[in-house]
Amino acid sequence: xxxxxKKAAYEKGIIILVWLAVLxxxxxxxxxxxxxxxxxxxxxxxxxxxxxxxxxxxxGRLFYGEEEH
Numbered sequence: 001x002x003x004x005x006k007k008a009a010y011e012k013g014i015i016i017l018v019w020l021a022v023l024x025x026x027x028x029x030x031x032x033x034x035x036x037x038x039x040x041x042x043x044x045x046x047x048x049x050x051x052x053x054x055x056x057x058x059x060g061r062l063f064y065g066e067e068e069h
Contacts, residue, residue, distance in 0.1 A: 016055045023048050 027044045030037055053059050 012055065016051055020048055020051060 023044050027041060030040050
């Protein structure tokens with residue numbers, strides 16, 4: 001893995017981390033407002049789960065062929 005690829009992966013990881021933080025703050029805000037918007041909390045949780053699975057657990061790599069690496 002060359003330096004350019006490593007830097008791109010690092011930057012993507014930081015961006016995802018920031019998005020997860022923003023979504024967590026939004027989730028907390030909606031929960032503290034005690035509004036009957038539970039569906040928004042579920043949607044935020046699903047978005048966060050998708051980001052974690054896609055970008056940190058590398059599930060997509062299971063479906064790559066060896067020649068695509």
